[in-house]
Amino acid sequence: MNVVILIAGMMLIGAAIGGVTNHLAIKMLFRPYKPIKIGNFQVPFTPGLIPKRRDELSRQLGAMVVNHLLTADGLRRKIEGQAFENQLTTFVQEEVEKLLNNDESIQEILSSLDLQLDQERLEDSISTWVEERYDSMMVGVRERKAAEMLPEEWKDKLEKSADEFAVYIQERVRMYLDSYEGKERIADLIDDYLDSQGFLGNMISSFMGSERLIDRIHPVLLKYVSAREATDWLQSMIQAELSKALNRPVKELEDKIGKTTIAGAIGQLVSRWLPMEQWLNRSLSDWVKPVQSKIILDVIPAVTPKVTELLASRMERMMNSMNLSGVVEEQVSSFPVERLEEIVLGISKREFKMITYLGALLGGLIGVVQGIIAVLLG
Structure with a gap:
């Protein structure tokens, strides 16, 4: 009877030690969140493993995401796929259709974008633009x-x-x-x-x-x-x-009248001839109505493959410029450890329990073996 009690006691003690040890080891992955100090002495194993290695973990995760998860080759294959091209075409068609059906006038759209453009200012801009390009337009013409x-x-x-x-x-x-x-x-x-x-x-x-x-x-x-x-x-x-x-020669006529006079007259003539007020008060839908179906059904499907091809060819450069590893590292560094613990335990709660039970089982088995050895030697 004493032998059974001895073996059972050692089994229970071993199981308790094994279960508590594994449970404590799991907790020590995250706890404590901050180092514990007694005076100038820092208590060993504080903070927990993940909080202590947080910076290194951030760098490793950033490198892993860029080198193994979101790689340029993987994204390039995704972009070059027909499914992505079809999805992109449909998305762009829907968004462009919403935009082109806008009943707001050009003036209202510009105002919503904080771009103040009235008729007088637009006429002045066009007049100045024509005047500035007069000289380049006249190159090769003056001698004719x-x-x-x-x-x-x-x-x-x-x-x-x-x-x-x-x-x-x-x-x-x-x-x-x-x-x-x-x-x-x-x-x-x-x-x-x-x-x-x-x-x-x-x-x-x-x-x-x-x-x-x-x-x-x-x-x-x-x-x-x-x-x-x-x-x-x-x-x-x-x-x-x-x-x-x-x-x-045109140059003689230009010299008699004056370049400045001609350029100014052409600029003012063009700006006043164009119906600026009418254009600004027309809605975007009125402007594009004659070509809306062609834009949506012909232009967008024709342009989308070019866009995906351009994106695929520039993917590696774009990823380097975005510095994804740095972004991931920054996000992980700023992520609360408490929230990270909650997420990991929420996903692996059952597995962690099984690890605790396994520790108790192994501890119990070890206790039984120790009890048998103790009986045989005693």
């Missing part, structure tokens, strides 16, 4: 003739406009000469001329008697100005001047 720069259709219109302008000038001159003001103006010019001729002028005036010279000349002037010959002469003269102007 103006006629070489114009399409044949424009030159035909210029010639036709020159003839019409000649007829207009002729009609305006005829109307002026036929008016009282015009007639008197010509009369004054004739009188001034005769007065300046001295004796010859007085002699001509005496021949006319009481009748003014303008009364005889005026009908002749009107007849000449209204004649077809005058029309032909005026048209040929304007056409000749137009031909001279078109056959001059």
Whole structure:
């Protein structure tokens, strides 16, 4: 009877020692969280293993993630896969469709992005942009003739406009000469001329008697100005001047007018010609409505493979620039040990219990063996 009690007692003692030892070892992975000191002496095995090796653990986890989990080759294979490409295409199509169906005006969208852009500012920006690019646009153009720069259709219109302008000038001159003001103006010019001729002028005036010279000349002037010959002469003269102007180098015309003047005029003309206010008040959906289906159904599926190919080719460089190992290390270092313990125990609680039970079992078996040896030797 004493032998059974001895063996049973040693078995229980061994089981208790084994179970408590394993349980304590598991707890010491995390506990205590901070070192315990008595004066200047730090108690051994404090803090726990994981808190003590936290920095090293962070570095190892960062290296493991980059070298074995999130590797450039693994991500590249994922990106180059057809499934990822299809998912990306669908995602982009859905997001772009939401964006293109936006009923807000361009002005409202810019305001929501803290970009203040009104009509006046936009016109000034476009005008300045055109002026700044005037010189680069004129390189290689200044030495060419103006006629070489114009399409044949424009030159035909210029010639036709020159003839019409000649007829207009002729009609305006005829109307002026036929008016009282015009007639008197010509009369004054004739009188001034005769007065300046001295004796010859007085002699001509005496021949006319009481009748003014303008009364005889005026009908002749009107007849000449209204004649077809005058029309032909005026048209040929304007056409000749137009031909001279078109056959001059563009540089000559530019020098006469002035580069600054031309650039400013072109910039203001372009900015005022464009319907800025109407554009700013149109909604984004109105702008893209004619091409929305083409963008979603044609452009995005065509662009997505190029994007995935670009991402795959730049994957290693992107990962290096993001410094993923440093990110993981930083996150692990800042992660509370209490939370880490909770997560690990929550996942492996059953396994840790089995380790404790296994320690108790092994301790009990060792106790039985020791009890048997003690009986045999005693």
